[in-house]
Amino acid sequence: MAMFFKGDKVEVCSKEEGFLGSYYQAKILSPLNNNTLYRVQYKNLVEEEDQTRPLVEIVSADEVRPVPPPVTFTKATQVFHYLDSVDAFDNDGWWVGKITGRQGSKYWVYFETTRDEIAYPVSRLRHHLEWRDGHWILANNTFF
Template structure:
């Protein structure tokens, strides 16, 4: 399990209803003295009310991963490519199911939904395997 430091940018892999299967950009504020918990501040989630502030929560270390490396944006995606789509303040894992003009259809198995996104709201999905970022396309080729 990774140890995270104050100020580190991370993604929270939420297990909450409505956010299951999403990655939310966050910053580590502190590690709690007991157990494997961290206080994080979300980049895009805010508190409710008249003067919203960035939401701060206590999160278990097993729901946190380092921020994936920024890769050069692909010129296109292909059918069945595993991608992350930015929607509703989070990155959601899905699969390319089609293309219409400059928009890509993405299917999300967690919610059984399909939505369209422009290329700018998509990124290659990467998995963190033994501390290394691996493209899901590379993993599929090496396991076949």
Template sequence: MQQRRWFLRVLLWRQGIKETPNGSFYKVKYKNLITEEDEPEPLIEIISADELRPMPPKSLPVLFLLHDKVDAFDNDGWWIGKITGRRGNLYSVYFETTNEVLEYPLCRLRRHLDWVNGDWVSSATRQQ
């Protein structure tokens, strides 16, 4: 299973820079990823339109419950996981694809949202 993660990107050009039978492609610049050159710069690459998402809506920090699906900010990206416990101000998050449990403070967690038909939808809402 492939680990899904999301990185903050800035769209450089609105028009597709390349049209193919597989869709449109866009040039993006990453906010948190840099090139591995002598003078590092923000990474720029071309990605397909179906990989682009607007920022999820901002939400106030909430207390998470056991088994809540969350996104954890780590290694410059947002990773999907599940709450497995809490110790003081730290939440334990299990990542299925790597079979790891890591701890995060509340400020590095957000409720997971799925991109469905052009809208951000919470996993709990989708199941109803």
């Protein structure tokens, strides 16, 4: 498990019902309890009581991962294929899904956790990467 320090930019994987399979950008405010917990401030989520204040939470270390590396593509190579694992940016976070089709410049993404199928422009999609043993792994097990 990676250790994070104050100021590190991370993604937090929500384990709450209705939010499974989603990742939210945050920064570490402080490590707690020998790095088994982290106090984080979210980039896009806000406090319910005061929507001008970023949401601050304490999360378990197993819910935190580094921000995935940017994968640079040219417009000609930014192509997704049927059943590719992707993250789609929606509702202030990245949601894991699979490509099920293409219509014009949009790709249809199916989300197993919600059983929704939604079309997204390429600008709101990224290849899904898994953080395992200190390495980024693409869906086809290629290490970054």
